[in-house]
Amino acid sequence: MLDELARPSAVGSRRPPADAYARIHAAIARIPRGRVATYGQIATVAGLPGRARQVGYALYALTDAHSLPWHRVLAAGGRISLMRLDVGSGLEQRRRLEMEGVRFGARGRVDLDAFGWRPRSRSRR
DNA sequence: ATGCTGACTATGT
DNA sequence: TACATAGCCAGCA
Numbered sequence: 001m002l003d004e005l006a007r008p009s010a011v012g013s014r015r016p017p018a019d020a021y022a023r024i025h026a027a028i029a030r031i032p033r034g035r036v037a038t039y040g041q042i043a044t045v046a047g048l049p050g051r052a053r054q055v056g057y058a059l060y061a062l063t064d065a066h067s068l069p070w071h072r073v074l075a076a077g078g079r080i081s082l083m084r085l086d087v088g089s090g091l092e093q094r095r096r097l098e099m100e101g102v103r104f105g106a107r108g109r110v111d112l113d114a115f116g117w118r119p120r121s122r123s124r125r
Numbered sequence: 126a127t128g129c130t131g132a133c134t135a136t137g138t
Numbered sequence: 139t140a141c142a143t144a145g146c147c148a149g150c151a
Contacts, residue, residue: 056132
């Protein structure tokens with residue numbers, strides 16, 4: 001487990017790991033119920049700092065086989081980015097989050113200070 | 126190879 | 139608030 005994460009590709013190196021998707025999945029799977037994380041945060045936790053875009057792409061490619069808490073991934077500022085692409089899915093994302101206790105502000109945003117995920121180790125944001 | 130797209134983000138007008 | 143720009147980079151035609 002640590003072996004893989006300890007490789008040069010995990011941190012520091014710019015070499016894109018071939019298992020980027022797996023890393024992203026793992027990072028998303030770690031988000032606790034009732035909490036949310038941003039694309040950028042997931043990228044960092046997955047060892048892909050600055051590549052939030054790739055996280056979005058990975059999720060887009062997943063959608064079907066997802067058994068992951070994809071709804072807990074929000075855009076910067078606590079907004080639902082999915083709303084822009086697919087309103088229906090965006091609404092479901094919001095519904096799922098509200099069902100587990102995440103509350104939205106009047107502007108349809110989540111307060112990251114209150115509901116943002118704060119992992120203990122090897123992450124930052 | 127090349128150009129375009131995009132569930133992104135930060136910064137500047 | 140709304141655009142524009144600039145980084146970022148994996149897929150895909």
